[in-house]
Amino acid sequence: MGSRDADVLVVGAGAAGLATAACLRRRGVEALVVDRRGAVGDVWRERHERLRLHTPRAQSGLPGLPLPPSAGRWAARDDVAAYLADYARHHDLHPLPGTDVVRLDRAGGGDADGGGDGGGDGGGGWRATTSTGAVLTAGQVVVACGRAGAPHVPAWPGALSVPLQHSSGYRSAVEHAGRTVLVVGAGNSGAEIAVDLARGGARAVLLSVRTPPTVLPRQVGPVPTTLVGPVLELLPARLADPACALLSRLLLGDLARLGLPAPARGLVATARATGAPPLLDVGLVAELRAGRVRVVPAVVALDGDGVVLAGGRRVAVDAVVAATGWVPALTGLVGHLGVLDARGLPRVRAAATSPRAPGLRFVGFGGPLKGALLQIGLEARRTARAVAAQAAAQTAAQTAAGPPAGVRS
Numbered sequence: 001m002g003s004r005d006a007d008v009l010v011v012g013a014g015a016a017g018l019a020t021a022a023c024l025r026r027r028g029v030e031a032l033v034v035d036r037r038g039a040v041g042d043v044w045r046e047r048h049e050r051l052r053l054h055t056p057r058a059q060s061g062l063p064g065l066p067l068p069p070s071a072g073r074w075a076a077r078d079d080v081a082a083y084l085a086d087y088a089r090h091h092d093l094h095p096l097p098g099t100d101v102v103r104l105d106r107a108g109g110g111d112a113d114g115g116g117d118g119g120g121d122g123g124g125g126w127r128a129t130t131s132t133g134a135v136l137t138a139g140q141v142v143v144a145c146g147r148a149g150a151p152h153v154p155a156w157p158g159a160l161s162v163p164l165q166h167s168s169g170y171r172s173a174v175e176h177a178g179r180t181v182l183v184v185g186a187g188n189s190g191a192e193i194a195v196d197l198a199r200g201g202a203r204a205v206l207l208s209v210r211t212p213p214t215v216l217p218r219q220v221g222p223v224p225t226t227l228v229g230p231v232l233e234l235l236p237a238r239l240a241d242p243a244c245a246l247l248s249r250l251l252l253g254d255l256a257r258l259g260l261p262a263p264a265r266g267l268v269a270t271a272r273a274t275g276a277p278p279l280l281d282v283g284l285v286a287e288l289r290a291g292r293v294r295v296v297p298a299v300v301a302l303d304g305d306g307v308v309l310a311g312g313r314r315v316a317v318d319a320v321v322a323a324t325g326w327v328p329a330l331t332g333l334v335g336h337l338g339v340l341d342a343r344g345l346p347r348v349r350a351a352a353t354s355p356r357a358p359g360l361r362f363v364g365f366g367g368p369l370k371g372a373l374l375q376i377g378l379e380a381r382r383t384a385r386a387v388a389a390q391a392a393a394q395t396a397a398q399t400a401a402g403p404p405a406g407v408r409s
Contacts (some may be wrong), residue, residue, distance in 0.1 A: 104334050
């Protein structure tokens, strides 16, 4: 155990944390970056082998260093992991590994309900308690550990006698060769895993869908679909959603015949309400048409070597992969500060800081249609500007106040 002081503490050494620290350094502010993992890039190395970015290389670089051409148009898992490590070296960032910050508290006397002076001067700074018992103190804190804080698996009634794993634990189709596998969840992870299983030797692949997604091709001709994301974010949902639905129908056909009817709520409305992106097709539609992946209803119960689906049908399976999303896992860290909404996400993000928690900011918690990495770059720049301005104001105020009583200059 011990303690360590920093002007700025950045929690998380993924894309958001590294980008924020790099932008701070360019403004002359040094940050202490900590991460619970062992090395930069591990957050990507831990994912499944098939994973690729859904945004093109030109839309996926972080401030100050683009993705290298060697990564190709759609960077693969290992390429992104290597890029993050290169990014840290390029900007001379040295995150402190194996350091899990479990709680943040005001160091200036503010209470757990947002008490204290409530001003914008940092309120005496912050105290970070880590899992090792070490205490870190900082004038300002940027939480950049992301929305995917902890895997979410629904509490289905019943029990399984066959393997069940969250998608975060899935690595490749090799371990499921010859099996009948049920993938639960029709987001991008579920669709990619279903395709991987179908092409990797699984005997049969079932995709359980509770809420049909809006499905779009990853690119239209040579144009990546995500390039229109910034435009969609500016349009009202009543205009954007019918256009997206028409585009899906024209380019991918009638998906209702394959078990994916049009969703009740459109792409933009869904993204604004939940942060969920559209499903970008990287082979699912072809596998559905070929019959190598079959859509089934939502799972309502577990039953030994099978599951019960909505409507009462039971299907036997050899394994279940729950691509059922993540929860932010911020409650223990900052839930006592009154800065989270009902979904457990920050009420304010990027440059903004809550009067309840002055000097505390959040980067990388949005669900943008323009792509997560592009949004992270924008937020990192704005956040660094705000942090640097606050640090300069604090220094000026301290200089104007002079040395503490009893101290001679």
